[in-house]
Amino acid sequence: MRVYIITLSDKGYTNEREDVSGKVICEMVTEKGYTIVNYIILPDERDLIANTLKEICDKNEADLILTTGGTGLSKRDVTPQATKDVVEYEVPGIAEAMRYNSLQITKRAMLSRSIAGVRNTTLIINLPGSPKAVKENLEFIIDELSHGIDILKGSASECARK
Known part of the structure; x- marks a missing residue:
């Protein structure tokens, strides 16, 4: 699976x-055998984020895009809005599962606005910005992602558990 990692952070972008958080994602997906095709840091600019997501998906550069950051309540947190601008449909179960799991750890998880969705044959998932939250959320969903991507790509046709 080809993974594109995008950190959304004004301060990260300006060093x-x-x-x-982006490094945590790199380590975790590499351990699972995923191939990182690119890892970038962008500022919290909705149009830039949306255009970048759209370009990656439309050029089929990745099977999975994992974003980190910009999912909170501040005015600059625009990652979910930018993601909604480009996805053809949402996959709400992924974000619901992440929030549910995180709520077992902290009630602040209810403040996360992370979403997941699909454009063409690329799955996009918004992860929180905190390294601890990224690790907890990704650990909870990572083992099921390859099956979902196989279904999305048409290389698997059965969703029933064996």
């Missing part, structure tokens, strides 16, 4: 803050 005012080290991007630990």
Whole structure:
């Protein structure tokens, strides 16, 4: 599986803050055998984020895009809006599962606006910005992602558990 990692952070983009969350994602997906095709940091700019997501999907550069950051309540947190601008349909179960799992750890998980959706044959998932939350959320969903992507790509046809 080809993975594109995007960190959304004004401070990360200007090198005012080290991007630990993106590195956590890189380590976790590599351990699972995924191939990282690119890893970038962008500022919290809705149009830039949306255009980048659209370009990656439309050029079929990745099977999975994992974003980190921009899912909170501040005015600059626009990742979910940018993602909604480009997805053809949402996959609400992924975000619901992440929030449910996170609520077992902290009630602040209810403040996350992460979404997941599909454009063409690419799955896009918004992860939180905190390294701890990224690790907890990705650990919870990562083992099921390959099956979902196989279904999306048409290389698997059965969803029933064996």
